[in-house]
Amino acid sequence: MDLRRVVGVTGPGGPGSGYALGGRLLLASAHVTGEVGSAAQVFFPGREGVFDATVVWRGTPGGRNDAALLRVDDTSWQAPAGAGVRWGRTVTHRTEIECTTAGVPEVVQRTGQPVDMLQPSGTFNPGDRYVADRYLVSLTQPAPSNARDDSPWGGLSGAGLFSGDRADLLIGVMATDPVGWGHARLEAVPAYVLHQDEKFRAALVEHAGQRAAVVLEPVEWTGLADAGEVVPPGGLSGSPAELLRARREATPFRGRAELMRQLRAWAQQGSGTAARLVHGPGGQGKTRLAARLAGELSAAGWAVMWLSGQAADLRDLADAAVPLLLIIDYAETRPAQVAAVAEALARHSGASPVRILLLARTADGWWQQAQDASPSAEQVLGVAQVTRLPALDTAAEGRRDAYREAVTAFAALLRDMPGSIGPQDNNWGALAERLDPPPMAQAATALAVQMRALADLLDTATAQRTDEQSEAAADDAMEVEDRLLVHERRYWRTVAAAQGLSEVLGWETLTDAVAASVLVGADDHGEADELLCRVPGLADQSRDIRDRVRRWIAALYPPSPSRPWDTLQPDRLAERFIGRRLRDAPGLADLLATGCGPEQAMRLLTVYARAAAHPAFGGALNADLTRLCTSRPDELAPAATHVATQVEEPTPLLQALHQITDDPATSIDRLTALADQLPYPSQTLADYAAQLAARMTDHYRAQANRDPDVFLPSLAACLNNLSIRLGELGRWEEGLEAVAEAVGVYRRLAEGRPDAFLPSLAASLNNLSVDLGELGRREEGLEAVVEAVEIRRRLAEVRPDAFLPSLATSLNNLSVRLRELGRQEEGLETIAEAVGIWQQLVERRPVVHQAELERSQRVMAWLKGLPDL
Structure with a gap:
């Protein structure tokens, strides 16, 4: 949890606490606030200012959904910075789950002093108050005493309850100090109760800047989840490419009605474990399809987890006791992990439904490899349904409609983007209306249509600048990925200048550093520094300079906790960038491959092979990729045997293996x-x-x-x-x-x-x-x-x-x-x-x-x- 988001709330029901969710939206208690449309006041403990707010959603005071949402109306309000709120719920019967909350309870207030804050912590058991849909928190600290008849915890109602490995999942809202426990227990309304209310979810979308579907993640397995796609509410980073990330759900969901019907039926076909593989080319819409299903199932009470590629010990997955959707993206690059998941869930009791949704570009050797890993893996994966995802819009009119929807959606989002995208006074809506759908190939993927829409919109905006002409707009022959990369590089330059890096390092060096982060990557700060040491122009720099470069990349692409950076996405854009960079600097990959560990070698060959297969390069990178593998057989040949089964065009890797x-x-x-x-x-x-x-x-x-x-x-x-x-x-x-x-x-x-x-x-x-x-x-x-x-x-x-x-x-x-x-x-x-x-x-x-x-x-x-x- 973020203590900077804790607020005090004053309403008709008395003083209470709350939590800033993002944008202008706050979480509070129903028994503190009034009816929907009524007024309340909020403040940050220890800081100046009281802000007027309006109740936009309210549950039943004292009821099972005793919570409220407030919209801050004051123009002087500034939402706390930081990553977006992630919601969670318990998914097992594990006992003594750690949790914490923070608010402004009566027990710490002193006459004549500013309103103060308290951060109680404790544990809870999912089975306590199970029928009543409450979390009963056993406090770690001694129970406070109060000479008066009222509770010393008065004023804590409405505070957010957090749990997870880093207490980073919002799982409930503090509600009552139940009788009979001597103030040593507190009750909270679980988040899953609130999310079952359609109006609650709609308020999150409307007022919290929550663009993507809200899902409830498993509290007990936060260390296994991919948290890198959390959207910062109320704004975006400034990267044009960020708008194209599938899990951002920046554009309306289109089509797929029959497949969605099949997926719903698959999810609801009974208890026990079942797997399904959806495969298709990059940009076809696999991740977006999964995000849509995740949103729907979460609204129906399911827990959802996008499994991290770094998740290792998966045995606890067998303990799932509530409906669970487990999504594994890029499954073709993770056959061993897919098999491990299947093995773990083969031991599941079957009392509740568990669905494994696998997303991959191919369904070739890796898929059989995962099934053959063990009898348990075969038991789960051998009967999985396999679906090849077809193109979304094969008719010209459908592609035109998709283009119009994307342009309109991007224009609405670009109003909140930093000024490096274009003049801050751009009328994005008017620019969008000026764009007519261009002719597009019948085979264009959903991503290709969205990329064209975004490139056209950005080119139109930047071409209006009086002090420079847009490089992309000046060359009509440039491919759409290259046009978008012009804007992405402008974003890199803007952030580098703001951090003072442009005065220290040349642009070629900074570009190579981004290329290293995309092509090889790093799992921790130590690996990141070792990688940056191999970048031309950084090897002879001090650790301080390399740390500044690492922080610059992390600012461009904010990472999940404990990782040094995220990466440029979507994949098609990253692969085009890498292909261009390796074509212009053919020795770069050899330098970066030095000292690669197994995981880094796998990533390097995967990205390189996909970049080499891009039609824009006409096979020009194939020979270089083969030479790279044959020149470093110890480091790269073992990885090549695996990557060859995972990429669409493995020929350069196979040629290297044959030569070796x-x-x-x-x-x-x-x-x-x-x-x-x-x-x-x-x-x-x-x-x-x-x-x-x-x-x-x-x-x-x-x-x-x-x-x-x-x-x-x-x-x-x-x-x-x-x-x-x-x-x-x-x-x-x-x-x-x-x-x-x-x-x-x-x-x-x-x-x-x-x-x-x-x-x-x-x-x-x-x-x-x-x-x-x-x-x-x-x-x-x-x-x-x-x-x-x-x-x-x-x-x-x-x-x-x-x-x-x-x-x-x-x-x-x-x-x-x-x-x-x-x-x-x-x-x-x-x-x-x-x-x-x-x-x-x-x-x-x-x-x-x-x-x-x-x-x-x-x-x-x-x-x-x-x-x-």
Whole structure:
């Protein structure tokens, strides 16, 4: 909470407290204020001035929604600066949740002294006063005494109640000092009660400058949430690009009626966990669609969380006890996190609905990788609905309407923007009326239409300046992104001049610093300084200068707590900026890549690859990207294996991986590390994976010829892996040759050391049966899997904990082979044994083995000729 926003309130019900939400809107108590339209007075404790206010919304005094909203009418009012208010609610049954409030209660007031403030803190349990929809706060401080009959807490009513890791979520409004607790407990009206009132939400939009939909975030998981999109109420930063951020919801929501209907039905289809993937090109409207759904569900009482990319420990998600919408944006860059979320929520009780909405540019290898991460991930993600988001406005009239709506909306917002956008006396409404929708391509995305509208509006405004001609307006041939970047750079210059940086550093250096923040990024201030040290023009500067540059970037793009800066958005604009910068300064990426950690390397290659794929560059950046990866294989090649599955155009990255693998100087250790990094399976990487497996097989074959005792096991393992990789490409004959050789090697090894190599022999026999079956040699395939079952049965008798799962897997395969040969009864007996084993294993470790049990049950249903379970 921000103590600068705490106010005192005077109304017909006596003195009270309140909290400034933004703009001219204040939160207060219904039993302190009068009816809607009545007057009240507010003041900041310890500061001069009393301000007239009007009640614009009011709940029931003493009722379950005992709260009010006041609009300050005084022209002298200045809203406190700072980030916007985030709202929250509890989502679990966790006890002793910490909270704090602040107001002007009677207990700290002294005769003849200015009105003072108190900040009580305490804890609450969601189950206390659950039926009455109240939070019962147990105070940490000793209960105050009062010689009079009234409560010492009089005057605290209306104060905001905050909770979360940094007490940054507004979760309620202080209401009463309940009897029976000796003034040691206080009651608050939960925020979720207020947000269920449509008029309350409308007042936030109208008077608090709350442009985006208000959502209620989970109090217990604030450390997991992406808080970087909180809109500062009452104004914007001055960045033109900020108006284009999808979660700002600056323009009216258009279309998508049928998809929204489907998403509502998906959310309401029952309790338990369900996932859905929406994918499409950048700028198609995925994030905006999710924001719309989030707003609607929040208004219906759901908690909503946009998951941070840095969120790590996700186990507590299984404790969700209220309806929850979890949104994962850029899911294609976060497959491991997506899998972790699914694994956590596979343990959810199912008593309340939990919906995972995944947003991604593609649904290729990363999606299968996330599902295959574990049986639990497959259990949740394997049945997820997948929707490709179509273009929004394919008809010319629809694009013209979207353009008009965007121009009008941007004009209304630009009135509140700083003067660097254009002359402060611009009549933005009149400028908007002068603009006619231009012809736009049928394939134009929703973002493309909005970018054109904003660029046209800004160009029209800046072209009116008498002291300069707009660079963008002077060149009609410039692409819309470049036109917007002209205005964005003007914003950078204005802020740099205000902070005195223009007098210390050249513009090229400052531009490279922004490029570093966009291309590589940093998770903390230490990483930020290390990155800025690699920027040309900053390496020889003092730490003080670099800190000033970091603060400048943070002022341009305010960060979420603990992070050094946010970044230029939307992505399409950032990618165009990076592409231009790397084209003009081709050595910059190499300097910035020095010393990159894994996460930074992933981001660098992702942004670079997307920039290189931009049609404006015509492939001119592809060779440079490939050279960057081959010149730094240790730092960038592992990241390239992942990024290649996540970007729309992975060719430059794949070419780099092929070159690194083909290079005779590449060591076997590096090849092994790359093989360990490969996501499995991946259609994008299938050719490369086969090439890498073949290269490693050749290496160990040569080594085994020289020293078979040492290297034959490695050769057999590589042959087995090569057969799998060839099978992914449909090259079954070659795969059969490789796995047959692997089986032969493992037989010889198992003769000498059965304990060490019988498990590997059984695994290779399983693969051999698959390849034989694919080639129609089913009798031989049956013979191979029967031998695998016999080996694993003997192993399981000795070490059941280690080998029962692999035995059950081989029994699955055996049952399928038997059915293929018409031996259905034997197949049913075999799969029944597999199901029995999995049931035993599920009793011990349900999360680990449940998905495998269900897979065997589906095989049993198939053998019986029944529909899949």
